[in-house]
Amino acid sequence: MTKGAQTRETILDHAIRLASETGLEGLTIGTLADDLKLSKSGLFAHFRSKEALQIQVLDHAAEVFVESVVRPALKAPRGEPRLRVLFDRWLDWGRATELPGGCIFAAAASEMDDRPGPVRDRLVELQREWFGVIAISFLKGVVEGHFREDADPDQFAQDLYGIMLGFHHASRLLQDPEAGRRARRAFERLLLDAAPSPRSRPVTPSTS
Amino acid sequence: MTKGAQTRETILDHAIRLASETGLEGLTIGTLADDLKLSKSGLFAHFRSKEALQIQVLDHAAEVFVESVVRPALKAPRGEPRLRVLFDRWLDWGRATELPGGCIFAAAASEMDDRPGPVRDRLVELQREWFGVIAISFLKGVVEGHFREDADPDQFAQDLYGIMLGFHHASRLLQDPEAGRRARRAFERLLLDAAPSPRSRPVTPSTS
DNA sequence: TGACAAAACGAACGTTCGTGCTATTCTAGC
DNA sequence: GCTAGAATAGCACGAACGTTCGTTTTGTCA
Numbered sequence: 001m002t003k004g005a006q007t008r009e010t011i012l013d014h015a016i017r018l019a020s021e022t023g024l025e026g027l028t029i030g031t032l033a034d035d036l037k038l039s040k041s042g043l044f045a046h047f048r049s050k051e052a053l054q055i056q057v058l059d060h061a062a063e064v065f066v067e068s069v070v071r072p073a074l075k076a077p078r079g080e081p082r083l084r085v086l087f088d089r090w091l092d093w094g095r096a097t098e099l100p101g102g103c104i105f106a107a108a109a110s111e112m113d114d115r116p117g118p119v120r121d122r123l124v125e126l127q128r129e130w131f132g133v134i135a136i137s138f139l140k141g142v143v144e145g146h147f148r149e150d151a152d153p154d155q156f157a158q159d160l161y162g163i164m165l166g167f168h169h170a171s172r173l174l175q176d177p178e179a180g181r182r183a184r185r186a187f188e189r190l191l192l193d194a195a196p197s198p199r200s201r202p203v204t205p206s207t208s
Numbered sequence: 209m210t211k212g213a214q215t216r217e218t219i220l221d222h223a224i225r226l227a228s229e230t231g232l233e234g235l236t237i238g239t240l241a242d243d244l245k246l247s248k249s250g251l252f253a254h255f256r257s258k259e260a261l262q263i264q265v266l267d268h269a270a271e272v273f274v275e276s277v278v279r280p281a282l283k284a285p286r287g288e289p290r291l292r293v294l295f296d297r298w299l300d301w302g303r304a305t306e307l308p309g310g311c312i313f314a315a316a317a318s319e320m321d322d323r324p325g326p327v328r329d330r331l332v333e334l335q336r337e338w339f340g341v342i343a344i345s346f347l348k349g350v351v352e353g354h355f356r357e358d359a360d361p362d363q364f365a366q367d368l369y370g371i372m373l374g375f376h377h378a379s380r381l382l383q384d385p386e387a388g389r390r391a392r393r394a395f396e397r398l399l400l401d402a403a404p405s406p407r408s409r410p411v412t413p414s415t416s
Numbered sequence: 417t418g419a420c421a422a423a424a425c426g427a428a429c430g431t432t433c434g435t436g437c438t439a440t441t442c443t444a445g446c
Numbered sequence: 447g448c449t450a451g452a453a454t455a456g457c458a459c460g461a462a463c464g465t466t467c468g469t470t471t472t473g474t475c476a
Binding site for chain 2: 021022123
């Protein structure tokens with residue numbers, strides 16, 4: 001019982017790093033086994049298919065994500081402060097958790113969006129959950145009076161995700177050192193636009 | 209002379225569609241040959257390596273992109289109007305050019321960001337060009353007085369790309385039918401925030 | 417029409433992939 | 447310390463991959 005779960009953990013720990021670089025499909029059992037000095041069949045026995053491995057990799061990554069992004073944010077006051085922590089942690093969770101390929105979900109998302117099956121289904125589930133966390137956090141900000149009442153939480157979630165993906169693209173592919181700064185600036189602008197018109201913001205027609 | 213270039217065109221035409229779904233690495237010579245009713249070796253002879261094929265696929269996709277996104281925008285007045293056309297065409301160039309997997313560059317970007325080599329290099333080159341087109345278009349908008357003088361074109365480019373990627377994510381992976389509407393709203397907000405004076409603002413014929 | 421080049425083919429190569437078996441080694445509870 | 451059962455290794459498989467090769471078909475132009 002103990003030993004098996006232990007090595008399985010070790011495998012998944014390494015697998016999310018590998019998968020962040022090569023993608024879930026590029027993740028290969030042979031390479032994984034070599035890296036960990038296991039036999040292919042020995043490693044394979046832990047999962048009984050590659051598909052199962054991929055799904056468990058996703059789940060494991062989600063656990064790590066919750067631990068290093070979501071959980072710390074819960075300590076901050078709800079509403080805007082919590083959203084700020086969420087964003088900060090999100091921005092460098094790839095670096096903080098030492099994922100050499102950056103956010104594994106961003107990679108998996110564009111890899112899986114046209115590949116139907118259980119892996120994609122699980123990914124969609126996890127992403128929806130995360131979208132939900134963002135939207136609800138934003139909604140709490142509305143209740144707290146940090147944001148306008150007519151602001152759309154789903155709009156906010158998609159916008160925020162866009163900022164993240166734009167950052168990921170600029171920093172990882174284009175290697176632009178300014179990417180992080182720009183992402184933070186965009187985030188500030190997003191918050192400002194959702195602020196409850198204290199002054200000078202032209203109200204955008206959000207119901208049209 | 210003629211015949212070879214002709215079939216090569218046919219191959220690349222189909223290849224960008226395939227690659228938009230499976231990615232550049234998932235693109236397989238055997239499948240490609242089967243689909244086009246060619247022999248593997250016959251098809252292979254046109255390119256002399258898979259790497260060369262991948263690069264030519266990227267170049268071909270870039271040509272199509274310029275033709276169906278950039279070129280039409282040149283007919284619009286420079287500055288904001290042209291940016292609006294660029295954005296509109298960009299949003300549905302996947303649909304318009306019948307790429308079943310959506311934007312092939314978005315897919316390639318997250319696939320290649322950790323895979324050094326000539327393919328990645330070419331992709332980066334193309335993406336930088338596109339970033340440049342956006343930034344310069346924005347700069348012209350500043351000159352025309354559509355945008356604030358202190359606005360940062362590179363910031364605008366990254367923000368815009370983020371909106372696109374957020375849209376891609378929400379619409380393709382999460383299959384959210386509202387994704388397009390939200391992307392357009394985010395774009396309006398982006399333009400509004402770059403507008404010269406918070407108060408006076410001549411709005412605006414061409415919204416959806 | 418005949419000759420020569422271009423294009424496409426079929427078969428095979430060496431690898432690598434995921435996945436089964438069967439045997440061996442380790443580990444926990446008595 | 448023994449033993450059942452879990453964990454791992456060894457080996458082999460069929461399929462798919464990119465690539466090479468020699469041959470055949472097709473196109474082009476004197």
